Amino acid sequence: MDPIKQVEAFISAWNRCDIAQIEAALDEAVIYHNIPLEPVSGKAAVAEVIRDFLAGAAACNWETHHIAANGPVVLTERTDRFTLANGREAAVRVMGTFEIAADGLITYWRDYFDSVEMMREFGMDGGDGAALT
Amino acid sequence: MDPIKQVEAFISAWNRCDIAQIEAALDEAVIYHNIPLEPVSGKAAVAEVIRDFLAGAAACNWETHHIAANGPVVLTERTDRFTLANGREAAVRVMGTFEIAADGLITYWRDYFDSVEMMREFGMDGGDGAALT
Numbered sequence: 001m002d003p004i005k006q007v008e009a010f011i012s013a014w015n016r017c018d019i020a021q022i023e024a025a026l027d028e029a030v031i032y033h034n035i036p037l038e039p040v041s042g043k044a045a046v047a048e049v050i051r052d053f054l055a056g057a058a059a060c061n062w063e064t065h066h067i068a069a070n071g072p073v074v075l076t077e078r079t080d081r082f083t084l085a086n087g088r089e090a091a092v093r094v095m096g097t098f099e100i101a102a103d104g105l106i107t108y109w110r111d112y113f114d115s116v117e118m119m120r121e122f123g124m125d126g127g128d129g130a131a132l133t
Numbered sequence: 134m135d136p137i138k139q140v141e142a143f144i145s146a147w148n149r150c151d152i153a154q155i156e157a158a159l160d161e162a163v164i165y166h167n168i169p170l171e172p173v174s175g176k177a178a179v180a181e182v183i184r185d186f187l188a189g190a191a192a193c194n195w196e197t198h199h200i201a202a203n204g205p206v207v208l209t210e211r212t213d214r215f216t217l218a219n220g221r222e223a224a225v226r227v228m229g230t231f232e233i234a235a236d237g238l239i240t241y242w243r244d245y246f247d248s249v250e251m252m253r254e255f256g257m258d259g260g261d262g263a264a265l266t
Contacts, residue, residue: 068201075208095228
């Protein structure tokens with residue numbers, strides 16, 4: 001399976017909230033880096049972050065606007081939409097890079113977004129965030 | 134010239150502070166969108182934003198980590214380093230999408246980054262920003 005198809009399958013797994021499939025796509029040595037935050041290293045730690053995150057999200061609807069590969073490196077431009085557990089709708093504009101090993105597993109995932117937009121959309125900015133309570 | 138080479142030439146023009154070459158690469162109807170900010174439309178308006186910006190930057194050293202194309206759409210992962218006019222060094226981690234017309238001109242440029250990182254690096258956050266004065 002080519003790297004673009006691997007990334008498309010990974011995004012599909014998110015959109016099904018299929019945690020098992022999400023985790024199965026990760027290399028043991030994966031590094032997951034939401035660029036405004038610290039990177040997380042290793043499949044177990046990354047899986048824990050993802051499980052914690054999905055505990056607060058009732059649904060994901062990530063739209064891929066553009067995707068392109070250069071060998072094993074896949075670049076994406078997306079809008080990641082979420083329905084949160086409290087019913088709130090969130091949308092974050094994101095670009096992300098995925099590096100895919102020869103066996104098809106993800107070894108590196110870096111997502112670039114504005115942390116102010118993310119905090120606002122998730123109601124963590126002390127403003128509309130009141131809706132979270 | 135293929136779309137990737139057009140974008141590489143555009144980034145080279147930034148790294149030479151070659152404003153004429155930067156402007157020459159823009160379509161008349163170009164839209165320039167730093168995602169955390171409002172989009173700017175039209176070559177004249179975009180050129181003005183770029184000239185204003187470069188007035189505060191003594192040098193650009195943008196490093197392209199990854200670049201990939203899907204037809205006329207080119208996705209980049211970069212670290213945009215700047216030496217500001219006051220001597221301050223700034224580095225912003227960026228992903229950006231460029232859409233290239235058949236004639237090689239840029240019709241759309243979207244850059245994704247964390248506005249908090251950008252403000253901090255440019256000394257506009259009220260913290261180390263004291264160095265700007």
